[in-house]
Amino acid sequence: MSEPNRIKFLFDQYLNNVITKDELTELNQHLQNNQDEVQFDEVVNGYFDSTSHSVHPKSKAIGDLVWNEIAQEIEKVQPKQRKLFSSLQYAAAAAAILIILFTSIFVYKSIYPKDAVQKDIAHDILPGTHRATLQAANGKIYQLEGSKQEIIADKNAIRYKDGALLEKEEQIQDFTLSTPKGGQYRLTLADGTKVWLNAASSISYPSAFSGKERRVMVIGEAYFEVAHNAQKPFIVKTQTQEIKVLGTAFNVNSYENEGVTVTTLVHGRVQLNGPNISKPAYLSPGEQAVLNRNAFQISPVDVSANTAWKDGEFIFTATPLTAVLRQIERWYNLDIDYSGIPEDIQIHASIQRDKPLSTVLSALEKITNLKFDIEGRRVKLMK
Numbered sequence: 001m002s003e004p005n006r007i008k009f010l011f012d013q014y015l016n017n018v019i020t021k022d023e024l025t026e027l028n029q030h031l032q033n034n035q036d037e038v039q040f041d042e043v044v045n046g047y048f049d050s051t052s053h054s055v056h057p058k059s060k061a062i063g064d065l066v067w068n069e070i071a072q073e074i075e076k077v078q079p080k081q082r083k084l085f086s087s088l089q090y091a092a093a094a095a096a097i098l099i100i101l102f103t104s105i106f107v108y109k110s111i112y113p114k115d116a117v118q119k120d121i122a123h124d125i126l127p128g129t130h131r132a133t134l135q136a137a138n139g140k141i142y143q144l145e146g147s148k149q150e151i152i153a154d155k156n157a158i159r160y161k162d163g164a165l166l167e168k169e170e171q172i173q174d175f176t177l178s179t180p181k182g183g184q185y186r187l188t189l190a191d192g193t194k195v196w197l198n199a200a201s202s203i204s205y206p207s208a209f210s211g212k213e214r215r216v217m218v219i220g221e222a223y224f225e226v227a228h229n230a231q232k233p234f235i236v237k238t239q240t241q242e243i244k245v246l247g248t249a250f251n252v253n254s255y256e257n258e259g260v261t262v263t264t265l266v267h268g269r270v271q272l273n274g275p276n277i278s279k280p281a282y283l284s285p286g287e288q289a290v291l292n293r294n295a296f297q298i299s300p301v302d303v304s305a306n307t308a309w310k311d312g313e314f315i316f317t318a319t320p321l322t323a324v325l326r327q328i329e330r331w332y333n334l335d336i337d338y339s340g341i342p343e344d345i346q347i348h349a350s351i352q353r354d355k356p357l358s359t360v361l362s363a364l365e366k367i368t369n370l371k372f373d374i375e376g377r378r379v380k381l382m383k
Contacts, residue, residue, distance in 0.1 A: 007039050024348075125357035125377065128199055128331045132185035134158070134166075137174040142166055150186035151177070155208035161188070169207060178202040179220075182333030189216070192227035193234065196310040199330040200255070221253045223310045226268070241291050244271040250283075251307045257326060261291040264306040272296055314351040321345040321368060329379075332357050337380035341370075 010027040013019035019027070130146040142158070144151060150161040153175070158166040179185055179197050187195040190208045197203055201220025214234045226234045228247025236243040238254035240261045248268020254261045263272060265283040272281040272289055274296070281296040283289055288301040308315040316324055322338060324347045329336045331353060345368050351360055361372050361379070371382035
């Protein structure tokens with residue numbers, strides 16, 4: 001099979017979600033080979049031609065932009081994550097980058113007329129932002145400024161990271177920081193521990209830690225960088241487990257609609273305890289524990305896929321489509337109808353969380369061959 005035909009075959013295999021591991025690796029090699037650039041441009045342009053879409057007269061310039069974007073994204077991933085990404089995951093991420101970039105650059109600028117683009121953007125659903133509420137034990141509720149992005153816990157005051165004072169406090173009391181769907185926020189606790197709180201989540205904590213433990217409660221998803229203190233262990237309690245650490249970085253996902261609690265360790269060491277589990281489980285860096293029913297299942301993982309959300313990115317590696325949609329649902333404040341959505345489709349993709357909803361769903365449609373219908377904030381599978 002000639003080179004252009006081979007590239008087209010691999011690209012079609014990916015779009016139809018039937019590509020094998022070896023084929024994904026080969027596709028990735030073509031993506032990184034400068035000699036294949038012209039052939040790949042022709043294949044992609046031909047794909048849009050075959051679906052009755054006109055190719056933009058400046059497709060060469062657009063193609064150059066896409067290739068430059070791909071090169072930059074690969075450069076970002078490769079040095080930092082070479083040890084964490086398998087060849088399958090890396091090849092899939094590279095292929096997905098092409099689809100997502102071409103969807104956002106080519107489709108919006110090339111397929112739709114200028115007026116239609118402006119109309120779609122005006123009615124598009126934007127991604128989440130920094131927003132949250134803070135409720136004190138005395139009943140006071142504070143609407144936090146999104147532009148500030150982070151608050152600092154202090155036994156004498158509530159303040160933002162930039163020093164702006166929210167209110168003075170005369171005594172230690174408990175607080176609950178909550179994010180809605182479409183919101184996220186950051187928090188630095190009194191001991192210096194840093195917390196990233198994902199959408200539709202909450203963390204309850206004291207304005208100062210007293211006693212022999214540092215204890216907080218999390219619902220939803222949070223990422224922790226725990227300040228080391230060997231004499232005062234840090235304990236994160238969820239609805240199903242407790243995580244005990246001295247100083248480490250980890251992610252915990254305990255959304256009720258996920259059905260399981262997932263703990264991913266970046267560095268350090270943690271101890272996991274469950275109410276109906278006789279022996280604790282221990283995680284080493286690069287490992288993940290899934291609490292399902294009354295047992296911890298521990299396995300090595302690509303930690304970046306589980307922590308990328310705090311850095312403004314979705315990374316999906318063989319992630320079930322329904323799990324992908326639940327993340328999108330929380331971040332874009334949607335109501336998704338899951339009826340009819342296939343359970344066996346897995347997604348390999350890297351998507352920036354600052355993209356409008358239409359770009360994200362368009363990318364998923366290209367990957368899965370499904371079509372989604374949006375009415376207001378309700379999304380369902382198009383029959």
